[in-house]
Amino acid sequence: MKMCFKEERDRDFLQAYHEALRSFGKKAPFVSRTEVIRKALNSGSPRFYVTYEEARRNVRRLMNNRPISCRNRHKLEMYHELTRLVEEYMKRKPRAVFNDALFTILAEYKAPRFYMGEESAQVLLYKLQKRSWS
Structure with missing residues (x-):
């Protein structure tokens, strides 16, 4: 059951990351990855x-x-x-x-945020993007 939550959280976080990136519009290429991650983490989560x-x-x-x-x-x-x-x-x-x-x-x-640190989110994002590129 725990793995099910992890996969769901990962999918939801990746979606929040992409939405945060899109929210910057034309400025997106000039915004740091850390800033996008911070916005995604604090954007709210569909659940606990x-x-x-x-x-x-x-x-x-x-x-x-x-x-x-x-x-x-x-x-x-x-x-x-x-x-x-x-x-x-x-x-x-x-x-x-x-x-x-x-x-x-x-x-x-809904949860008010994703409950993970910025460093963990960066590592997770890297793993998720690496998996999708493979």
């Missing part, structure tokens, strides 16, 4: 790329003010964002239980 079980475990821990074992700064940001969204959802719909709130957010909400 995490399994329900992993999100449930980490969001629940954060809601109970307990640490999570994740050390990746970008994944930590994602779990904090998911926690914030779940808490907001449950405030808006007081009858909603945690599991339903999290499931709804994972199924229906």
Whole structure:
């Protein structure tokens, strides 16, 4: 299942990269690759790329003010964002239980960004473009 998320994320990121590149119009050839990647990363993502079980475990821990074992700064940001969204959802719909709130957010909400660093995105982009050239 995790590989499925990875392939989906890679495809969505490549699409976001191409859209970011197109957004520069005639200036595109003069814009650095780093700037295009930065714009793609922050353009929003169609979803959160995490399994329900992993999100449930980490969001629940954060809601109970307990640490999570994740050390990746970008994944930590994602779990904090998911926690914030779940808490907001449950405030808006007081009858909603945690599991339903999290499931709804994972199924229906878009992520505000791709949760990876610029360096990782550059490496990923290189690999994806190399694969498409082969």
